[in-house]
Amino acid sequence: MSLHNIRVVLVNTSHPGNIGGAARAMKNMGLSRLVLVDPQDFPSPEADARASGATDILENARVVGCLEDALVGCRLAFGTSARDRRIPWPLLDPRECASVAYDEVAKGGEVALVFGREYAGLTNEELQRCQFHVHIPSDPEFSSLNLASAVQVLGYEARMAWLQQQGASDRPQKSQGDERGEEGLERVTSDELERYFRHLEQTLVDIGFLDPQHPRHLMSRLRRLYGRCAIDRVEMNILRGILTETQKAARGEPHKRRKD
Amino acid sequence: MSLHNIRVVLVNTSHPGNIGGAARAMKNMGLSRLVLVDPQDFPSPEADARASGATDILENARVVGCLEDALVGCRLAFGTSARDRRIPWPLLDPRECASVAYDEVAKGGEVALVFGREYAGLTNEELQRCQFHVHIPSDPEFSSLNLASAVQVLGYEARMAWLQQQGASDRPQKSQGDERGEEGLERVTSDELERYFRHLEQTLVDIGFLDPQHPRHLMSRLRRLYGRCAIDRVEMNILRGILTETQKAARGEPHKRRKD
Structure with missing residues (x-):
């Protein structure tokens, strides 16, 4: 697995400082691929400042117009979400998310971690483009994390999953959760x-x-x-x-x- | 266990924005007790702004002159640290830290998570006042996390440990392998x-x-x-x-x- 197969997608971010903070959190955790969907202010000196040296991630960030374009080539997308939506969706915590993402990346696939707007999150339509929803278990009374902090938590769990696997790399490959038998075909994007x-x-x-x-x-x-x-x-x-x-x-x- | 028995100690913080960001991360994760050791600029409108509503934590923050004062009443202190120090110390990752902290808090004790200066971290003397060191597993090439992000990661692991102990009572029961979300419908026969x-x-x-x-x-x-x-x-x-x-x-x- 390479952590580079995990892309971070920020949708319609308002504050460029948060884009910079997210880039720094990514680089700290060894993630490198940032995709910005319709950012409100980018590039920006504020993003550079908060990136604190992770400017390569900002310079290489891909800017696209809609979430669909951001997800091209991904086999799985994980949308961060508050808890209650009208249509319940497969809901993971960050650790479960990292585990499912890892399984896919280990097979060579690309996955996306998708983060919504600072105040309004992802729309239901955007959430429904994701196969899984991820909820960071926060205090229900004060549940909204800063965007860069949310990227930090999911990036941290991705890195922990990767490190655990590195530690277990001398063990034979296991394809747990792959219920398709021995054919080993890849899931579609x-x-x-x-x-x-x-x-x-x-x-x-x-x-x-x-x-x-x-x-x-x-x-x-x-x-x-x-x-x-x-x-x-x-x-x-x-x-x-x-x-x-x-x-x-x-x-x-x-x-x-x-x-x- | 109460998460309120975990205090967050920030040592000699330069940027008030980071104090605010740390307060927000704490409140998101259900932590409430903030202790500031010799902060360079506090209180500050910038701290309030970044706290994004976690102003109660800033208002109740205790300001002290040295780490020793901050740790009064604590049974265990965990100092965040880069990896290699001249004096090897019990070194935990954030998950192990949460587990050890949880064991102590479950017995009614208080513990402290201690975070150093933005650029220089904790001094060796300060680190030696902590029973354990905690290292957030970051990319060695780009290892320095934003202060509020570091508080977020340790706070997140503390909350995960607490939730696990609660028996995940905060979450609706879901049967394993049920990826359908929380609707709770049974699969057909x-x-x-x-x-x-x-x-x-x-x-x-x-x-x-x-x-x-x-x-x-x-x-x-x-x-x-x-x-x-x-x-x-x-x-x-x-x-x-x-x-x-x-x-x-x-x-x-x-x-x-x-x-x-």
């Missing part, structure tokens, strides 16, 4: 999953199962279901193939003809 | 899953995706995929509903009519 969800949504509209005027929580529930399945590429091809055939059926194309 | 697979198989035949004469491994792969998803009842109803609508589409029923 976030962007492939997003394309699947778009295809699924359109298909559900085509067959009349999803009413675009009243979508309710249908897509959220399906996102949560498929998000936790660790779908590999062969499975994704099957699922996409089913959708394509379903759409043809909805258009009234008899399938006998499709076999010609 | 094997026979419900079997009925789903039969329905799925028939639907795939209906839309022409599965050739009953040459099924190959299609259903095996789908069984493995959905079998590992721990599908709950609400999700199963959605999946079954999608199949039913797909079958109607395959029969050529326009879905507008189905809504009448």
